[in-house]
Amino acid sequence: MSYLFYDLETSGLSPCFDVPLQAAFVQTDAELRIQRELTLRCRLPAHVVPSPDALLVTGITPAMLEEQPLSHPEMMAQIARIMTDCRPCMIIGYNNISYDDEIIRQSNFRTLLPPYLGSMTGHGRADVLVMLRAVIMLEPDAVVVPRSPDGKPVLKLGQVCRLNGIDLSESDAHDALADVRATRDLFKLLLDRAPTTMTAMLANAKKSGPNIVMADDDVVVLGAVSRLVPVAPFIVSPTNPNARIVIDLSEDPAGLVDLQASELLALIRAGRSPIRQVKTNAQPILFGWDQAAHSLVTPLPLSVYRARARALWDHPTFTRQLALALEGRYDDREPSPWVDEQLYSGGFVSNADAAACERWHQLPWALRANFAAQHIRDPRLRSLAIRQVFLSAPETLSPDACRRGQDWLKHRLATRDEVPWMTIPKALARCEELVATGEPASRPALNAIRAWLVERRDALGPDEAGLVESG
Structure with a gap:
C-alpha cells in the first residue's frame, strides 16, 4: 500500500x-x-x-x-x-x-x-x-x-x-x-x-485492527496521551457505531455494577468514571495483553484484571444500564444555531443530496442558486450552497438575495456579539495584546496585520466601521 x-x-x-x-x-x-x-x-x-x-x-x-x-x-x-x-x-x-x-x-x-x-x-x-x-x-x-x-x-x-x-x-x-x-x-x-x-499501530489505522484486538472480549491494553491502562471491552457505543466502550481496570470498578443509568451518566459527564470510548476509526493506541502488559505502571496479574472484568460482564443489569446511560449522553446538548457547526447534529448527508451536491459543482455559477433551491433537500447544504454562490458569484443572485448576503457578511466580520468565530474586533484586540506581551521582533508583522484588519473594517462602510470601533 x-x-x-x-x-x-x-x-x-x-x-x-x-x-x-x-x-x-x-x-x-x-x-x-x-x-x-x-x-x-x-x-x-x-x-x-x-x-x-x-x-x-x-x-x-x-x-x-x-x-x-x-x-x-x-x-x-x-x-x-x-x-x-x-x-x-x-x-x-x-x-x-x-x-x-x-x-x-x-x-x-x-x-x-x-x-x-x-x-x-x-x-x-x-x-x-x-x-x-x-x-x-x-x-x-x-x-x-x-x-x-x-x-x-x-x-x-x-x-x-x-x-x-x-x-x-x-x-x-x-x-x-x-x-x-x-x-x-x-x-x-x-x-x-x-x-x-x-x-501494530499501522494495523490500528484501519477499523479492522482495533476490532480484531478486542474480538475475544478479553483484557487488552489501551494508551492515552502518556500512560497505558488495562481495559475490558464492552458494548459498541449506542451513539457511534465506530466506537467500542471499554472499562479501565486499573482500579477495581466493582462500585459501578449496581448503579442505575442516570448515576452512570452523571459519572461519565463529570469525567470521574473508568468508562472509556475507543474510536476504532481513529487509530487508537490499543494492544493485546501480551504485547503491552510489560509497559503498564505497577501491573497486577492478568487474573486480577480478568476477575474485575468478569464481575461486570456477568452482572445481570450492568451492561443494560451502561447502554442506557450512553444513549442519553448527549441529550442535554443544544444544537448550534450556526450551520457551520451542524455537520454532526443534522445526520449524515443522504445519497440523493450527495449526488445533487456533485451535480451542483459541475454547473456554471449562474445556475447554482436555483439548482440548490430545487434539488438539495438538506437545509444545511442548501444554506451553504447559497453562501458559496454569494461569496463566489454574487452577481448571479437576485438583488434581495445579495442584500441578505451583505447583511450576513457584515455581521460575520464586524459583530461584537459573543460568537464562536474570529471577528475583526476580536482580531484587533488580539493584535494589541500581542504587541504588548509578545516579542519585539514580531511587531512589524503585527503592525501589517493590524493595518490590513483596519482596512477590511473600513471597507464595510461607515455604519459598520463605527459599530466595530464603539463599545
Whole structure:
C-alpha cells in the first residue's frame, strides 16, 4: 500500500469556522520512496477573519492571503481529487486525526464536498504523533524525547525531529511542505527503530485492527496521551457505531455494577468514571495483553484484571444500564444555531443530496442558486450552497438575495456579539495584546496585520466601521 503524507496551515484553530490556507502532500510508494510532491495555497474567503496568532506562526502575510490563484472552494476541490485519486493508500499526518482531518472534514462540508472523503473505503488513517506516543510508551529507548524544564515530554514536530537527527529548522517549521517531508522522515525512523509497535499501530489505522484486538472480549491494553491502562471491552457505543466502550481496570470498578443509568451518566459527564470510548476509526493506541502488559505502571496479574472484568460482564443489569446511560449522553446538548457547526447534529448527508451536491459543482455559477433551491433537500447544504454562490458569484443572485448576503457578511466580520468565530474586533484586540506581551521582533508583522484588519473594517462602510470601533 502507498502512503499519502499531508499537512495544512490554517487561518486559526477552529475546525468549524477556520479554513486551510496551505496544503502540502507527499505521496510515496510502500517503501516510502517519494513519488510526487504538491503544495496548494488559496485566497482567504471573504467571510473569514484569520487569527493573528496563526498568521504569526505560519508567516503568512496579508498580501499572501489575497494574491493566491486558487479560491478556497477550488483548493478544497483539488484536495478532494488528490485523496480520491490516490486510493487505496494510508493517509498520514502529524496530529492529523485530532486536527487536520477534522479541518478537511468541516471544510468539505461547508463547500458541499463529501465530508468523510478521507475515511472512504480503501484508505487507512494514521497519525505519526499518535504512533510516536505509542512508541514512547512501549519502546522508550527507540526515540529521543524532548523535555520541558519540568521534565514533561514536548512532542512538537520540529523539536522531536531535530533531536532525532531529522532536518526541520525552526524557520521551516509550519511551512506545510517542510512539515510533510519531516513527518515522512519521522515515520520512517519509527518504523526502523520500533517495528513491532509500528506494525501494530499501522494495523490500528484501519477499523479492522482495533476490532480484531478486542474480538475475544478479553483484557487488552489501551494508551492515552502518556500512560497505558488495562481495559475490558464492552458494548459498541449506542451513539457511534465506530466506537467500542471499554472499562479501565486499573482500579477495581466493582462500585459501578449496581448503579442505575442516570448515576452512570452523571459519572461519565463529570469525567470521574473508568468508562472509556475507543474510536476504532481513529487509530487508537490499543494492544493485546501480551504485547503491552510489560509497559503498564505497577501491573497486577492478568487474573486480577480478568476477575474485575468478569464481575461486570456477568452482572445481570450492568451492561443494560451502561447502554442506557450512553444513549442519553448527549441529550442535554443544544444544537448550534450556526450551520457551520451542524455537520454532526443534522445526520449524515443522504445519497440523493450527495449526488445533487456533485451535480451542483459541475454547473456554471449562474445556475447554482436555483439548482440548490430545487434539488438539495438538506437545509444545511442548501444554506451553504447559497453562501458559496454569494461569496463566489454574487452577481448571479437576485438583488434581495445579495442584500441578505451583505447583511450576513457584515455581521460575520464586524459583530461584537459573543460568537464562536474570529471577528475583526476580536482580531484587533488580539493584535494589541500581542504587541504588548509578545516579542519585539514580531511587531512589524503585527503592525501589517493590524493595518490590513483596519482596512477590511473600513471597507464595510461607515455604519459598520463605527459599530466595530464603539463599545
